[in-house]
Amino acid sequence: MFGKQQNHHHTSTRPRSRSKILILTLVFFSFSLLVILYTISSSARPSVTYLDPSDRPETSFVTSLEQFLIHKAPKLSLPVRDDTVRGESDDDVRKLDEMVFERENRWLNEDPGYPVGFPIKVYVYEMPKKFTLDLLWLFHNTYKETSNATSNGSPVHRLIEQHSIDYWLWADLMSPESERRLKSVVRVHQQQDADFFYVPFFTTISFFLLEKQQCKALYREALKWVTDQPAWKRSEGRDHIFPIHHPWSFKTVRKFVKNAIWLLPDMDSTGNWYKPGQVSLEKDLILPYVPNVDRCDAKCLSESAPMRTTLLFFRGRLKRNAGGKIRAKLGAELSGVKDVIITEGTAGEGGKLAAQSGMRRSLFCLCPAGDTPSSARLFDAIVSGCIPVIVSDELELPFEGIIDYKKVAVIVSSSDAMQPGWLVNHLRSLTPSRVKEFQNSLAQYSRHFLYSSPAQPLGPEDLTWRMMAGKLVNIKLHTRRSQRVVKGSRRFISLDCGLPTNESSPYIEPVTGLVFSSDADNIQSGKSGRIQKTLDTVHIKPYLFLRFFPDGVRNCYTLPVLQNVNYLIRAVFVYGNYDGFNDYPSFDLYLGPNKWGRVDLEGKVNGTIEEIIHIPRSNSLQICLVKTGNSLPFISALELRLLRSDTYVVQDVSLKHLFRRYYRQSDRSIRYPDDVFDRIWSPFFLPEWRQITTSLDVNNSNNYEPPKAALKSAATPRDNGTKLTINWTLDNPDEQVHLYFHFAELEPLEINSSNLDFVETTRLLLRRKISIVVNGNVTSDSILPIDLAVSTVDTVVNKCNGGKCSLQLVKSPGSAERVPLLNAIEAYTAIKFPHSETNPDDVVSIKIIQATYGLRRIDWQGDPCIPQQFLWGGLNCSDMNMSTSLRIISLNLSSHGLAGKIVPYIQNLTELQKL
Structure with a gap:
């Protein structure tokens, strides 16, 4: 039957068969041509083929947030391996630092790319939900209501969206590794493994959606939470990242996190938003605004797209402050010019569509400064394929260490732009081939400014971490240096003077938590005494014992200190009738060669304190008690506290304590640990x-x-x-x-008002x-x-x-x-202390000579030459009127019964004239 059918139709079907073949061939050829053309056109711009539509990255903040809250947020409440702590002690800081050092030392020996290798390791703080998820839900649940405008006409929800960099970075870091596409960064769960610490606080949402006082209170809570962390204390915040993208967000507490890395929209040269010295390119990072308009896709950029018939386009608010005043001037200059559109408008939904349509029909988009040097308009233009014309002299641009903006934007000075007719003539003078180069670069570069979920390679999230890597070495340098200078063993010195040898030393004083040690290693004279036991309940343990000095006129402590830094020096004197004579003594107190003050215990049953803020000029400090009458000098405690170098700044003087008060009806004094400097x-x-x-x-x-x-x-x-x-x-x-x-x-x-300006x-x-x-x-x-x-x-x-x-x-x-x-x-x-100390080299030499020969002379204490009445026995020094420090010029050891070789350190007394 099959053969018969073939025979029956043989003569009549041959023309039809050829027709079908021809049609199929044409269809196949046309399809192949379309594929080839699409491939060629696609090669001019980056693209990713998504076989599954669900794999396509989501660039809408509202849609991405919806997906995140529904599908990912519930999982965040599950237990995770995390070592975030709340307000721990200095011991935790020390332990963390030891673990970090162990890790860094291992990498230094094993990884030739350390410390700037990829991926960057980021520890994301698991902050309380009120700083993170609660704020995201607040925006989600009130999205329609938050479309109300601010006092300048900008819709609140649109402002939150264009500053939502905090969401996009956090959402990527919090995603499971199986869903992440970035190779430049990885989230770690142990603090010692981290290069950086990310603070996931949604500062922009809280600023716009919370009542002002509530917002400020939340800022303060977030600040305390973060600064209580051991990692913060270890680096003083230098490796912590704060997303502070809206110019007003976190403003009330910014000064307390000035060491941290801020993620900013620009550097704001006007001074309206950031205080002088708060921000810098070395410390901080500029991130692009989230574009308000949709990205111009392949169809939009193709040759068949509607012609860009407008030469120059601008839509926005023309009346701005500070550097943004140029907008009004440019608006007046360009108004009515052929092929130029300058219109007033805001970023509302209608405004978005109008701006998007205008940009896609224009060759160039005007991007002048606003209240800050930058604005979202620049990035709207880039993703719209509209060549930005940047008129902002103080503008700092995101990722400029990676991106060459001269390839995608026309950059002109404000002075040139304001010359009548100059700007339009300059744009018209650009050749078609130059314009095409700009457009091709825009097609390639636009992906660098599109935040998405999941975050894409070479997207803004990726470039953020690539730029961050460049900051790592400098952060480690400053962290280590700060630890060396500030957190050394000489930060606090607490001596319990006269502590008996049968008492534990060092010990922790239970009221303050301070560690006190015996003074025996810091002085060679004096005897131990104890106040009457009936006074034990009045004083803390370090003040129960004392050292008194029955021998010699001047008795001195020698203390190791840091040179040229501020110290608070406190000497405590509690008589407590330790000698049973009930005779309150008086004597002088010296700081090195200079008189500090007079100690008079008369009528001071509970003792007295002498305190001074002083900068030692060498790495050794001498505190001396000088007998001036019949009573014996004594001292209960010596306390040195290292202060910050940027406090109590004075010239050529020291600051002697007069009073320090807080205003409250109370009988409680305040000191350490409430006061970190005691x-x-x-x-x-x-x-x-x-x-x-x-x-x-x-x-x-x-x-x-x-x-x-x-x-x-x-x-x-x-x-x-x-x-x-x-x-x-x-x-x-x-x-x-x-x-x-x-x-x-x-x-x-x-x-109570919703009008923020009011x-x-x-x-x-x-x-x-x-x-x-x-x-x-x-x-x-x-x-x-x-x-x-x-x-x-x-x-x-x-x-x-x-x-x-x-x-x-x-x-x-x-x-x-x-x-x-x-x-x-x-x-x-x-x-003002008039006397300089004896030359430090001479002091070191004479003390080594003293120790080598075992010379225990009671008058060999304190400065060898100054003051004159306390000149060490057997020494003579250079003229006190000389402007330079005094030198030892004569040394007589003949009465000490010495024998044997002369110690070589005598030759270090280079001004010695007589021995």
Whole structure:
């Protein structure tokens, strides 16, 4: 049957068969041609083929967030291997540092690419959900409601989206490794394995969606949480990454994380958003805005796409502040020019569509500075295939260490752009081939500015970590150097003077937690004594024993210190009738060759303290007690505390403690551990004052770090009073007084309004503004205490008439009716030490000679040459009037019965004239 059919149709089917073959051939050829053309056109721009539509990266923030919260967020609540800690001790910092050192030392020997090899290892803090997931859900659940506009007309949700770099980076790091595509970064779960620490706090969402005071409180909580971590303490935050992409986000606490790496939209040369010195290209990283418009796809960029008939396009707000004022000038200059479109608009949904359509029909897109040097418009233009025309003289661009912006943008100076007709003529002068080069580069470069989930190789998330790798060596350098200088063994020295040999040393003092040691290794004279046991309950353990000096006139301690750094030096004297004579002694106290002060215990049943802030000029410090009458000098404790070099900065003087007070009705003194520098704060209050307090946390993170316990209360005038008055008297009326005022606003204003500009303006009008008046002269004006955070103001009083000093805190002229307040104050008198120490090489040599020969002379203590009345026996020194340090010129050892060889160290006394 089959054969018969073939025969039956033989003559009639041959033409039809040829027709079918021809049609099939044409179809196949056409399909092949389309494939070839598509391949050729695709080769001009990066592309990825996704066999499964679900593999296509999602670039919409709202859609990606929806998927993340539904599919990934629930898994984040499951237990994971993580060693995040909350507020641990210095011991945890030390342990972490040891583990980091072990890891780095191993890599240094095994990995030739260390320390800049890939992948970068990032530890993501598992912060409480209120800083992360709760904020994401807040945006998700209120997305439609957050479409309301800010005071300048920009929709809130659109601003959150264009600054959502914190979400995109975090979402990639938190994704399972099986779903991640980046090879430049890997998340680690042990702190000692990390190169960087990522802080996943959504600062932009919290800024826009929380009430202002609630937002500030959350900022402070996040700050405390992070700065309590051992990793933060170890590096002082240098390897921590904070996404602070909106110019206002995290603003109230930024100064406390100034060492950290900030992810920013630009550097803001105007000073409106970042304080001078807060940001730098060396420390921080600029990340692109998230584009407001959709990426121009292959169809949009193809030859068949609608012609770009507009020469230059701009849509946005023309009236801006600071550097952005050029917008209005350019708008006026370009308005009405042929083939140029300049329109006013915002980034709302309608605005997005209008901007997207305008950019896709334009060859060039104008990108002038706004309130900050950069804006999302630049990246909207790039992903739209519209050549950016950058008119922003102070602009810093993202990833510029990797990307050459001259290939994708026309960059002109503001002065050139403002010349009549210059900009349009310049753009028209570009040849078609040059324009085509720009467009081809845009097609290739646009992927560098498209955040997506999952994050793509060479996308902005990938380039972020590639750029971060370049910062690693410098961070490690500063971290190690900081540890060496600040965290060395000489940071705290605590000596229990006269501690008997049968007592444990060192020991931990239980009230403060400080480690005290015996003073036996630091002095060669004196005897141990003990105060009466009836006083044991009054004093902490280091003050129960004392060392007294029945022999010699001058007895000196020698202490190892760091040269040319600030120390707080405290000498404690508790008589406690240790000798049973009930005769309170008096004597002099010396710091090296210079008199520090007079110690007089008369009437001071509980003892007295002498304290000074001083910068040693060598690596050895001598503290001497000098007998001046019949009573014996003694000392209970010596305490040295290393201070920050950027605090208590004075020229050529030391600061002798006058008083240090916090204002509260209390009988409790404050010191370590509440004060990290172990300063002692005494409570003070007068009946004519009103006390205000707070139970909220007060941020004390500035250079001085006054204790939080001292900042949580303050004094203000009572009833209708308008000023705070503080008086004191000086023994010497010519003494210069240095004052340090610590302010913190404990009664923040509550202003209920959704208009952020109104709230900010009202707060500025109603805030406390304080002036400091000393002896009738205004020394500081318009001081604005910060809500629940410290600010420190210092001033100098050169002279108080008759030694009577009067200080007043008053309302600044033109300020609101709020009365002044003061939380804490420090006062010091300047003391100038006239004598230089003996040449340090001579001092080292003579002490080695003393030790070698075993010369135990009671008068061989302290500085060998200065002061003259305490010149070491058997020595003569060079003329005291010489401007250089004194030298030993004569040494007589004939009365010591020495025999044998002369020690070679004598030859190091290079100015020795007689032996």
